[in-house]
Amino acid sequence: MNIANFKPAIVYTIYIASTPEKVWQALTSAEFSRQYFFGNAVEVDLRVGGAFIVRTPDGALHISGEVIECDPPKKLTVTFNVNWPQLIEKLGPTLVTYEIEQAGEAVKLTLLQSHDRPLSDDILSGGRQGWPAILSSLKSVLETGQAMTIKMAPPQRMLDALKEMGIATPE
Amino acid sequence: MSKPEFVYITYIETTPEKLWQALTSSEFSKRYWFGTELRSDWKVGSPLALVMNGTTTDTGQILEADRPRRLSYTFHHVTSEAARRERPSKVVFHLEPYGKLVKLTLTHEDFEAGSRLLDGISKGWPAILSSLKSLLESGTALEIPVSALGIEGVS
Numbered sequence A: 001m002n003i004a005n006f007k008p009a010i011v012y013t014i015y016i017a018s019t020p021e022k023v024w025q026a027l028t029s030a031e032f033s034r035q036y037f038f039g040n041a042v043e044v045d046l047r048v049g050g051a052f053i054v055r056t057p058d059g060a061l062h063i064s065g066e067v068i069e070c071d072p073p074k075k076l077t078v079t080f081n082v083n084w085p086q087l088i089e090k091l092g093p094t095l096v097t098y099e100i101e102q103a104g105e106a107v108k109l110t111l112l113q114s115h116d117r118p119l120s121d122d123i124l125s126g127g128r129q130g131w132p133a134i135l136s137s138l139k140s141v142l143e144t145g146q147a148m149t150i151k152m153a154p155p156q157r158m159l160d161a162l163k164e165m166g167i168a169t170p171e
Numbered sequence B: 001m002s003k004p005e006f007v008y009i010t011y012i013e014t015t016p017e018k019l020w021q022a023l024t025s026s027e028f029s030k031r032y033w034f035g036t037e038l039r040s041d042w043k044v045g046s047p048l049a050l051v052m053n054g055t056t057t058d059t060g061q062i063l064e065a066d067r068p069r070r071l072s073y074t075f076h077h078v079t080s081e082a083a084r085r086e087r088p089s090k091v092v093f094h095l096e097p098y099g100k101l102v103k104l105t106l107t108h109e110d111f112e113a114g115s116r117l118l119d120g121i122s123k124g125w126p127a128i129l130s131s132l133k134s135l136l137e138s139g140t141a142l143e144i145p146v147s148a149l150g151i152e153g154v155s
Helices: A020-028 A031-037 A087-091 A121-144 A156-164 B016-024 B024-030 B083-086 B117-138
Strands: A007-016 A039-043 A051-055 A061-072 A075-079 A094-103 A106-115 B006-012 B036-038 B047-052 B055-066 B069-075 B089-098 B101-109
Touching: A007 A121, A007 B117, A020 A031, A020 A039, A020 A075, A020 A094, A020 A106, A020 A121, A031 A039, A031 A121, A061 A094, A075 B069, A106 A121, A121 A156, A121 B006, A121 B117, B006 B117, B016 B024, B016 B069, B016 B089, B016 B117, B024 B036, B024 B117, B055 B089, B069 B083, B101 B117
Parallel strands: none
Antiparallel strands: A007 A106, A039 A051, A051 A061, A061 A075, A075 A094, A094 A106, B006 B101, B036 B047, B047 B055, B055 B069, B069 B089, B089 B101
16 A cells, blocks of 8 residues: 555644644544543554554444554554445545644644545545544643533435445444 | 545533633634634624734634524735735634534535645644633643644644
C-alpha cells in the first residue's frame, strides 16, 4: 500500500488546552477513548506495522487496521477499516492521520481521513457527521475532565449508499 | 467539484441562549476571537463591523437574526486592497439543542471562484470556535497566537 496515493477527503482541526503528550495518550488509549468515542475502545500497538483496533462497547471488533506512521506525540497514521463485508473491496482502504502540534499554549489537533479514490458525498457523510462529535468530546474530556454524551443516530445517508453498493451493513 | 465553502461543526456544553450571546457580544468575542470586537445591533439589515485592536478587519450586514437558532451575515474582509476587491461572502451560524448540548454548525459560503479569503477563514474558524467552546465550558478561552494558524502571509 502506497500512502502517496491517498488524498484527504475530510479534514477537521480542533484546538485543545492540553499538552501534545496528553492528546496522544487520549487518542491511543482504550480507557480514554471509551469516554469520547461513543463508548468504543481503541487498542493500538504503537509501532509501524502494529495492529490498530476499535471495539464496540460490547467488545465486538468494529474497525481494524495497522499502524502506518508512528511519531509520538506528533503524528499517527493508521488504516481504519470498518469490518463490514465487502467494504474494503468496494471502497478501498481508509487512512486516518492525526497530527498534533503545539500552538501557543494550546495544542492543534488535525484529523485527516484519506482515500485512494474519489468517494461520494453520501459515503463521506458518515465521517463528516462522526468526527466533529468524537473530537468535540475528546476536547471536553481533556479540558474539563467531563466527556460529553453525544447520542447520535446511525449515519443513515452513508449506510444507504453502502447498501446500494452491495456492502453488508448492520441491520 | 464541490462549491467553495467551509463547514465546521462543534458540540458545546451550554445553552442556545448563552451561545447566541457569545456569538453576538464583544465582551465574549474579545476573549475567544483574537481580541475582536463585534459591533452591530444585530437587527436584520443592520451593519456589522469586526474590529481588532481598533482596526476594522471585516464588515457586513445582518441577513438573519432568529435568536437563538440562526444568525447570518455578509462578510467582507477589508484589510487589504486585494481582499476588498472580492465580493462579500456569507457566514451562517445554526444553533441546535442536542440533549444537554448545543450543536453549532458554521457555514461560510458564497465565495467567488479562486477566493484568497477561503484559505484564511478555513484556518481561522477552527481556532475561534475551539476557543469559544473552551470559554463556554471551562470559563477560560484558549491562548492561540495568530502565527500558529499557518495562514499564508500572516506571521
